[in-house]
Amino acid sequence: MAEETLTVAAIGDIHVGENSAHPYRELFHEIAGKADVLALCGDLTNHGKPREAEILAEDLRAIGIPVVAVLGNHDYECGLVEESQRILEQAGVRFVDGAPQEIRGVGFAGVKGFGGGFGSLMLDSFGESAIKQFVHESVSEAMRLESALRQLETERIFVLLHYAPIAATVVGEPTEIYPFLGSSRLAETIDRFETVRAVAHGHAHHGTFSGHTLRGTPVYNVAQTIPKEGGRPYALITV
Numbered sequence: 001m002a003e004e005t006l007t008v009a010a011i012g013d014i015h016v017g018e019n020s021a022h023p024y025r026e027l028f029h030e031i032a033g034k035a036d037v038l039a040l041c042g043d044l045t046n047h048g049k050p051r052e053a054e055i056l057a058e059d060l061r062a063i064g065i066p067v068v069a070v071l072g073n074h075d076y077e078c079g080l081v082e083e084s085q086r087i088l089e090q091a092g093v094r095f096v097d098g099a100p101q102e103i104r105g106v107g108f109a110g111v112k113g114f115g116g117g118f119g120s121l122m123l124d125s126f127g128e129s130a131i132k133q134f135v136h137e138s139v140s141e142a143m144r145l146e147s148a149l150r151q152l153e154t155e156r157i158f159v160l161l162h163y164a165p166i167a168a169t170v171v172g173e174p175t176e177i178y179p180f181l182g183s184s185r186l187a188e189t190i191d192r193f194e195t196v197r198a199v200a201h202g203h204a205h206h207g208t209f210s211g212h213t214l215r216g217t218p219v220y221n222v223a224q225t226i227p228k229e230g231g232r233p234y235a236l237i238t239v
Contacts, residue, residue: 006106008158009034010222011234012041012202015074018051025059027233032064035236037103040093041202041222042072042112042162045084053084057091066103067093070110072162072203096160100148106239107152111145113163113201114138116183123179142185149193158239159190161201168211169221170204181207191215197239209235 009031016023031038045052060067069088075081085095094101100109116123116138125135141163149157164170164182173181181204190196191213199213202223209226211219224233 003156004105005238006037006104007035008037008039008198008200008237008239009234010039010041010160010200010220010237011224012162012200013043013072013205013223013225014040014056015043015046016052016056017046018049018055020055022059024056028059028063031234036065037108038063038065038067039108039158039160039200040067040069041160041200042070043074043202044069044071044088045075048075048078048080048084050080050083050087053087057087060088060091060093063092068096068101068103068108068160069093070095070097070160070162071112073112096148098144098148100151102152102154105154105156107154107157107195108160109145109148109152109157110160111141111148113145113161113165113186114141114183115163115180116185117179118167118182118184121179122184138183138185142183142189145186146189146192149189149196152195155195156239157193157196158237159196159199161186161199162203164201164204164207164219164221165190165199166211166213166219168208169201169219170207172206172208173204187213190217198237200235200237
């Protein structure tokens with residue numbers, strides 16, 4: 001018996017501001033007619049202010065399809081993460097960071113991720129304590145992703161990130177900032193799980209839409225500024 005496919009609309013970096021007025025209501029209505037699940041890949045708000053979360057929540061309440069999400073670096077700016085997250089959860093958003101979800105036979109897992117660089121240029125934990133702390137954060141995020149993936153028993157998994165797991169999808173950004181856009185440690189974790197069918201991330205606003213991990217898992221940069229099929233700000237990904 002053929003497995004039922006699931007269409008995920010994935011978008012990142014929507015950056016809702018506190019003076020916005022229903023900025024995504026029409027777009028979310030459009031997505032609800034085309035997808036089974038909406039995946040929000042971080043930087044949901046401009047500065048992590050509860051008022052920004054309230055505005056986004058207003059646009060999400062009537063979407064009518066499941067919404068899964070991870071936070072991005074902008075969502076941490078004001079230090080009010082828990083309050084903003086609670087507001088969005090009350091609107092039906094399921095944050096998968098630390099709480100993987102199963103929707104119609106597909107597992108959803110994710111973390112914010114962090115920087116550190118890619119491949120042979122990945123930053124090592126050596127030298128000053130500030131460098132070691134930076135690398136520790138990158139390693140910690142990868143370990144948290146692995147823990148989430150191990151909790152899922154589904155045969156298909158969709159991974160949400162904010163930071164990029166591969167260099168291919170940040171191409172287009174200045175090479176000098178690659179270490180701050182993502183880390184290969186995330187891809188190394190993903191490649192230990194054959195059940196991961198697709199990965200979506202944001203953060204690299206001027207990057208490249210698609211690439212793949214060393215094992216061949218598709219990776220999509222869904223920052224809303226990245227050109228996608230049909231000129232949409234979101235990607236439709238089938239798993």
